[in-house]
Amino acid sequence: MEVQHAGRKKTIAVIAGVFIGLLILFTLFSNTLMSLTLPKVALLTVSRGVLSHEFQSSGVLIWKAETELRSTSGWKVKEVAVKKGEVVQKGQTLITYDGKDIEQQIQDEQGSLTKLKLSTGSLQYALMEAVQGGDEKTINNATTAYKSHEIDIETQQRRIQKLQISLKENSKLVAPFAGIVTKVNAMEGFPSSGPDVMISNQSLGLMLELSLPAPAVTQLKAGDELDVHVNGKETRQMKGQIESIQDGDPVNSNIGERATGNSTVPIRKLILSIQDPAAKEGDAAKVDLLQTLEDVVLVPNAAIHDEGGKKYVFGVEQKDGPLGNAFYVRKVYITVDDANASQSAVTGGLFEQESIIIESSEPLQEGNKIRM
Numbered sequence: 039m040e041v042q043h044a045g046r047k048k049t050i051a052v053i054a055g056v057f058i059g060l061l062i063l064f065t066l067f068s069n070t071l072m073s074l075t076l077p078k079v080a081l082l083t084v085s086r087g088v089l090s091h092e093f094q095s096s097g098v099l100i101w102k103a104e105t106e107l108r109s110t111s112g113w114k115v116k117e118v119a120v121k122k123g124e125v126v127q128k129g130q131t132l133i134t135y136d137g138k139d140i141e142q143q144i145q146d147e148q149g150s151l152t153k154l155k156l157s158t159g160s161l162q163y164a165l166m167e168a169v170q171g172g173d174e175k176t177i178n179n180a181t182t183a184y185k186s187h188e189i190d191i192e193t194q195q196r197r198i199q200k201l202q203i204s205l206k207e208n209s210k211l212v213a214p215f216a217g218i219v220t221k222v223n224a225m226e227g228f229p230s231s232g233p234d235v236m237i238s239n240q241s242l243g244l245m246l247e248l249s250l251p252a253p254a255v256t257q258l259k260a261g262d263e264l265d266v267h268v269n270g271k272e273t274r275q276m277k278g279q280i281e282s283i284q285d286g287d288p289v290n291s292n293i294g295e296r297a298t299g300n301s302t303v304p305i306r307k308l309i310l311s312i313q314d315p316a317a318k319e320g321d322a323a324k325v326d327l328l329q330t331l332e333d334v335v336l337v338p339n340a341a342i343h344d345e346g347g348k349k350y351v352f353g354v355e356q357k358d359g360p361l362g363n364a365f366y367v368r369k370v371y372i373t374v375d376d377a378n379a380s381q382s383a384v385t386g387g388l389f390e391q392e393s394i395i396i397e398s399s400e401p402l403q404e405g406n407k408i409r410m
Contacts, residue, residue, distance in 0.1 A: 076409045080397035081354065082341065086390055089331040089376055089383045093254035095308075096324035099268070099317055101238035102245040104220055109135055109230040111208040118224050120235065126213045132235050133211040133224050140208075144201045151194045154187065161187050216240050220319070238319070244312040246278060246323050249286055252304040254327050258283065264310065270321040278310035278325070331376055334383035341396045342374065342382060349374050351388070352395040352402055354410075367395070367406040 113135040120132045161184045168180035217240040224234035246266065258264075258280060266278040286305035310325075341351050353370040356363050373386040388394070395402065402408070 076407050077398050077400040077402060079352075079354075079395045079399070079402070079408050079410055081393045081410060082338065082396045083391055083393050084335055084337055084384075084388055086333055087336045089334055089336060089378060089381060091253065091329040091378050093250055093327040093329070094324060095248040095250045095254075095327075096322065097246050097248050099244045099246055099312060099319055099321045099323055101218075101220065101319055102242045102311065103239035105214065105217075105237055105239065106233035107132065107211055107214070107235045107237060108233045109133070109208060109211055111135065111137075111204070112229055112231075113137060113139075113208060114229050115224045115226050115234070118222060118226055120219050120222065122219055122222055124219045125240070126217060126219060126237065128213055128216050130213045131210045132213055132219070132237075133230075135209055135211075135230065137205050137209045140201055140205050144198060144205065147194065147198045147201060151191065151198060154191050154194060157187060158191070211235065213237060218319070244317050244319060245281070246310040246312055246325075248308040248310065248325055249305055250308060250327070252306050254329060255283055255306045255308060257329060258308070264325050264327075266310065266312065266323050266325055268312075268314075268317060268321050268323045270316075270318050274316060276312060276314040276317060278312050281309045281311050283308055331383055334375070335385065335388055335390060336381045337372070337384045337388065337394065338396055339377060339380055339382055341394055342372070352398075352404075354393055354395065354408070365408050365410060367402050367404055367408055369404045370394070 115133060116136040117134045118132075119134065120126060120130075126132065161180075165177075165180040165184050168176040171177075211234060215237075217237045219235060220238050221236035222234070223232060223236075224230060260280050260282055262280045264278050264280065266276045268274055268276050284307040286307045288302045288304050308325075312323075337351060343350055343352070348371060350369045350371045353368045355366045355368045357366060358364075370387045372384045372388055374382045375385055376383040395408075398408075
């Protein structure tokens with residue numbers, strides 16, 4: 039009997055052990071199945087690094103100083119001595135004008151002067167006779183007539199001189215400085231109207247005007263040099279010196295990587311001076327700028343969420359459970375100091391080497407249990 043009783047107890051113990059083992063196995067299997075239904079996430083350990091911004095702007099090289107030259111006389115154009123693109127020297131004749139009318143007028147005035155001079159002798163003789171006669175009234179009249187005659191001669195001489203100066207100044211248009219003819223409007227046989235010639239000041243060189251978002255130029259100032267890629271007959275790199283930085287019209291865009299949505303981006307105009315002799319007016323040119331923010335905590339933009347203007351990321355909270363560690367989602371509010379197209383520089387809430395969720399198989403909310 040004792041042997042049977044011992045055997046029965048042993049059997050019960052075995053059965054109980056098997057039952058408990060199966061219970062544990064089914065519990066573990068159930069937890070495993072449940073865990074497979076949890077959102078699966080991918081983690082990233084944040085680190086410090088450099089946030090970079092790349093900007094590019096392009097334009098066309100134009101002459102820094104371009105002067106309009108015109109005749110104020112309204113005379114007909116006699117000869118056009120230059121053409122567009124021609125290099126000219128200071129004082130070189132560009133246009134000659136037909137001054138026949140004023141030449142004729144000068145001849146007529148010179149004839150009148152000659153007549154006046156012919157009368158000089160008779161007036162001098164009349165004055166001498168009046169002096170010899172001794173009559174005071176006669177002397178006064180003769181003196182007045184002679185002096186008036188001298189004034190007429192001087193007036194006529196000045197009139198002729200003025201006409202001669204006008205003829206000299208208006209008979210041709212000359213280059214005020216060495217440069218390049220950029221436009222010719224004058225036509226032979228037609229009166230001058232508007233600027234007859236436009237000429238660039240070659241000594242001042244070319245300029246390039248660029249429009250860039252304000253963040254691109256925060257570290258730049260007048261006098262700085264930039265690399266300019268010029269695409270003419272062949273592509274070459276030149277130096278451009280910043281002459282000025284001016285305010286431009288703001289735009290509603292995401293220009294420059296830092297703006298999001300339909301925000302307003304302030305624009306700055308850069309005026310660059312190009313003195314390279316290989317540069318040509320009309321060449322296309324561009325400038326690439328790189329701005330960096332050193333030693334910042336970097337977070338991928340895809341991991342950042344918005345809640346009424348507040349930025350946050352999903353972190354991971356670990357809790358101990360009866361069957362091991364469990365992981366839950368937690369919100370971590372952050373401050374975004376700066377951003378480019380792919381990353382943001384973050385302060386507040388996050389620390390270096392902290393793990394955040396960058397990808398999930400399902401939408402997440404704070405407190406969700408997750409698997410990794």
